């Protein structure tokens with residue numbers, strides 16, 4: 001029963017990891033652009049959550065998900081339009097990496113200056129302690145909500161991309177920018193909206209993460225690492241792969257912690273390493289020739 | 290008023306100049322052929338008209354308005370649509386989605402999904418398949434259909450017979466009268482001189498980035514054409 005317990009709670013945590021990765025995957029898939037500062041945006045959302053919660057004591061932080069996601073949509077749109085679009089089409093592949101790496105350092109220091117290095121968390125009140133017992137397995141209500149939200153976001157994202165006219169334009173732009181322009185699609189606008197979606201997802205991840213674990217202005221890097229591991233494990237460009245990758249990492253973390261309570265997220269990296277070693281194309285990726 | 294008028298058009302790839310002082314005009318309703326050997330600059334001309342190449346000098350007027358400085362996505366909205374060389378269908382979109390995205394500009398007119406399927410009936414049953422399953426000729430039909438979905442005033446067709454069997458090419462050229470009948474003018478880029486002359490009202494011949502011959506297609510002799518084509 002311990003195993004079942006670990007598995008279910010690992011999957012709940014993994015859903016969150018999936019959300020952590022899918023925004024980054026979306027951006028890489030659509031604009032071949034690696035946003036090194038993705039993790040810092042996740043932390044900024046956590047800070048925004050803590051800040052607003054302090055202003056509105058007693059409010060369940062789950063209510064913040066939608067407004068914070070909306071705010072971060074516009075932040076993403078703006079950052080892409082003002083900053084990132086300058087290098088998206090740069091012939092030098094280093095330009096986007098250097099820009100977003102530099103930007104991540106700027107964001108870290110802005111957060112450090114504004115909030116200091118205190119370890120923070122978002123208290124979900126009674127919700128954090130509630131759990132449902134099914135047979136002998138007990139599942140936390142908050143992790144369950146997290147999982148449900150993660151699946152909801154994946155389904156919605158998938159539907160938007162696969163079924164809507166806008167999603168069609170996103171896929172066309174990802175395939176061939178110039179031909180997309182011949183259709184009347186303005187790639188930079190697609191990129192702005194894509195980054196908006198990506199950072200909205202990052203914001204959701206940031207809030208949910210802050211309800212589970214503590215963070216500091218320097219937590220961005222470990223978020224980025226997990227996000228990368230999720231999408232590499234999933235197989236680049238595969239949305240469902242990212243969710244699956246998240247599940248695997250979540251289960252690995254909880255199983256690891258059970259045997260080795262001081263391990264932190266060491267076993268997450270170990271699982272990542274094992275997948276890369278034995279299945280380098282990722283779980284759902286296409287095997288490279 | 291001319292539908293399209295390019296004057297003194299020079300186009301550059303970095304330090305390399307690909308087109309020199311080109312003057313090309315298209316009257317409403319006309320089909321214009323652009324012929325020339327490999328590397329003559331035909332694709333460069335079409336791409337610069339469509340706005341995909343920014344580094345250019347001279348003027349390009351479309352329906353009387355200067356479009357030389359506009360980006361491709363804005364030119365597309367004006368009703369100037371390019372069928373690119375090599376078809377370049379979106380590989381991650383189904384055949385039907387490839388057609389639908391052609392209508393992204395929302396331009397109204399005769400052409401819609403049903404009408405494109407009428408024009409190329411073989412495609413109608415295959416809308417849910419991915420483009421890679423299609424033969425070259427079928428891909429070309431989808432590429433033309435995708436362009437028609439924008440209800441263009443001017444259709445630029447770059448080497449639509451490239452790599453296709455002659456019977457398939459015939460089939461594709463048979464769709465042109467229906468396209469013209471809806472008031473769309475066409476520029477066809479073609480390597481095969483005779484076919485280009487037969488399908489067009491007016492012909493331009495390009496050689497090494499310069500117009501070496503132009504005239505009404507039926508007035509040009511094969512000798513004149515081959516001379517201008519090879520520069521011999």
Ligand SMILES: Nc1ncnc2c1ncn2[C@@H]1O[C@H](COP(=O)(O)OP(=O)(O)OP(=O)(O)O)[C@@H](O)[C@H]1O
Nearest residue numbers: 302305307325326327328329330331332333334374
């Ligand atoms: N992206 C590019 N960068 C640099 N030079 C280019 C580029 N594209 C074309 N050129 C050069 O410009 C000239 C004209 O090329 P273009 O593709 O327009 O010829 P074309 O007439 O379409 O030939 P083809 O029949 O082979 O399609 C050629 O010398 C070619 O090498």
Ligand SMILES: [Mg+2]
Nearest residue numbers: 331332333374
């Ligand atoms: Mg060409």
